[in-house]
Amino acid sequence: MKYIRAIILIFVCLLTSCQQSDYSFDETPQGNLDALWTLIDQRYCFLSYKEQQLGFRWADLHAKYSAKLNPKMSRVQLFEVLCQMVSELKDGHVNISTSLDLGRNWSWKEDYPENLDTELRQQYLGTDCHIGSGLKYTILPDNIAYVVYESFSNDIGDGNLSDMLTFLRLCNGMVLDIRGNGGGELTNAERLSQRFTNEKVLVGYRCHKTGTGHDDFSEPQAEYITPSNGVRWQKPVVLLVNRSCYSASNTFVRNMKAMPLVTIMGDQTGGGSGLPFSSELPIGWSVRFSASPCFDAQMQQIEFGVEPDVYVALDETLAANGKDTMIEEARRLISEMKKQ
Numbered sequence: 001m002k003y004i005r006a007i008i009l010i011f012v013c014l015l016t017s018c019q020q021s022d023y024s025f026d027e028t029p030q031g032n033l034d035a036l037w038t039l040i041d042q043r044y045c046f047l048s049y050k051e052q053q054l055g056f057r058w059a060d061l062h063a064k065y066s067a068k069l070n071p072k073m074s075r076v077q078l079f080e081v082l083c084q085m086v087s088e089l090k091d092g093h094v095n096i097s098t099s100l101d102l103g104r105n106w107s108w109k110e111d112y113p114e115n116l117d118t119e120l121r122q123q124y125l126g127t128d129c130h131i132g133s134g135l136k137y138t139i140l141p142d143n144i145a146y147v148v149y150e151s152f153s154n155d156i157g158d159g160n161l162s163d164m165l166t167f168l169r170l171c172n173g174m175v176l177d178i179r180g181n182g183g184g185e186l187t188n189a190e191r192l193s194q195r196f197t198n199e200k201v202l203v204g205y206r207c208h209k210t211g212t213g214h215d216d217f218s219e220p221q222a223e224y225i226t227p228s229n230g231v232r233w234q235k236p237v238v239l240l241v242n243r244s245c246y247s248a249s250n251t252f253v254r255n256m257k258a259m260p261l262v263t264i265m266g267d268q269t270g271g272g273s274g275l276p277f278s279s280e281l282p283i284g285w286s287v288r289f290s291a292s293p294c295f296d297a298q299m300q301q302i303e304f305g306v307e308p309d310v311y312v313a314l315d316e317t318l319a320a321n322g323k324d325t326m327i328e329e330a331r332r333l334i335s336e337m338k339k340q
Contacts (some may be wrong), residue, residue: 027282029069029078035281036096037062040089042212045274045293046303050089053304061085075283076100076227082281085160086289091303092164092176092246093276097286100159108270108305112243113266115314116179120324121148130162130167134188145171149192152184152248160187160199161229172336173236175327183247183272193255196237196262201225202303203255204296216337220299225255237335241308246270253306254296264308265330271305 025035039060041045047058060284067083069078079096083103087207089213096103124146134154135145145168149156168174193203217330239256241249241264251271256262274290296302310333315325 003010018143025282028071030066030071031285032281032285033062033066033082033085035079036085039064039279039287040086040094040289041214043209043277043279044089044094045207045209045217045291046089046091048214049243049293049301054088054090056088059216061088071122074320078283079103079285083177088127089141091274091290092270092272093274093288093290095288096281101184104237107270108246109244112267113313114180115242115245115326116244117314117319117324118180119321120175120322121179121327122321124324124327130164133157133162134325135160136165137164138170139168140175142331142332142335143170143172144334145174146177146327147174148177149181150178151181152186152188152252154184154188156188156191158191158230161192161228162234164282165195165231165233171235172338173238174233175238175240175330175334177240177327178245178249178252179240179242179263179266180244181246181324182244182270183249186248186251189227189248189252191228193225193252194260195230195232196232196256197225197227197261198232199227202297203258204297205299206292207295208292217293220295223294225258235261238333239264239301240326241266241269241306243267243270243305247272250306251294251298252289254294254302257306257309258297263310263333264306264311265310266308266326267311267313268307270307271303273301309317313331 025031027270065081068081082096087105090107093109107240125136125138135149135158140146204223205224207217207220210216210218241253250272253269273294275292276288277291278286278288311324312329318325
C-alpha cells in the first residue's frame with residue numbers, strides 16, 4: 001500500500017506543477033520538441049544531477065535539436081530527433097512510446113560486459129530444481145543454497161518464500177543470483193528483502209517533485225524494511241549482480257546492501273532509481289520519465305547504480321568449460337565464512 005500512496009503523491013505533485021505552467025504546443029515538429037523539452041525541464045527529477053555528471057546543459061539542447069527539425073519532416077524523422085534529445089539523459093526510464101517503435105536508452109547495460117551465461121546458470125540449477133512462482137532454487141554439492149530470481153515482474157508470495165527458506169534451512173549459506181534482472185514490481189523487491197533482517201532497517205530515502213524548478217523537491221522521506229512475519233534467513237548470503245540489474249532490481253540491491261550477513265558481489269548495477277511517470281506529446285505519443293528520485297541510506301544517488309562489495313567478473317574461458325567464476329567465488333566466500 002505504501003507504494004500506491006507514493007504514486008498518488010507523485011501524481012498530485014506533478015499535477016500541481018503542470019497546472020503552474022500555462023504552455024500550449026501545436027502538433028508541428030517544433031511544437032512537439034518544445035513540449036518534450038519543457039516536460040523534461042520542469043518535471044524530470046534528475047536534471048541537475050545529470051547535467052553535473054554528464055556535462056551538458058539542458059537549456060543548450062533545445063537549440064541543438066531544434067536545428068535538426070524542418071516543418072515537412074516525417075513522423076519517423078521526428079521520432080529519431082526526439083529520441084536523440086532524451087537519450088542525452090542516459091536514463092532507461094525515459095521512453096517515447098509510439099506505433100512506430102519504443103524510444104529507449106539501454107546504455108546502462110549495453111556499454112558493459114554482461115557477466116552472465118544463462119545456459120551455464122541453468123546447469124548449476126539443474127533440470128530438477130524447485131520452482132516457486134518467480135523463484136528457482138536448488139542445493140549445490142557443497143551444501144550451499146543457490147537461488148535465481150530472473151525478474152521482479154514475476155510475483156513471489158509469502159508462501160513461496162517461506163517454503164523455499166524452509167527447504168534450504170540446513171544449507172551453510174545462500175548464493176542469490178539476480179543477474180539479468182531488469183526490474184519489475186517494487187513490492188516484490190520489498191517482500192524478498194524482508195526475509196533477510198530481524199529488525200527494522202533504514203535502507204534509503206525518496207523525494208517527490210513539488211514544483212517546476214530543477215531542484216524543487218519535498219523533504220527526503222525515509223524508507224525502511226521491516227522483518228517478515230514468516231521464515232527469515234539467518235546465514236551468510238552472497239548476492240550476485242551485474243549491469244543488467246535495473247530499476248526495482250537496483251532498489252533491491254540498495255536494500256540488501258543494508259542487511260546483515262549480506263555481501264554484494266559482481267559488477268555495479270545498472271541504476272534506474274527514479275519512479276516513472278507518464279505524459280503525452282501533442283502528436284499523441286506517450287512519454288515516460290523519472291519523476292521521483294531514490295537514494296541510499298547515506299542519502300547518496302543510486303541513479304547510476306549500486307557498487308558491489310566485491311567486484312568479480314565472469315571468465316569466458318572458464319565458462320566455456322562449465323565454470324561460472326562468479327558463482328564459484330560466491331561459494332568460496334561462504335565456505336570461508338563458515339570456517340570463521
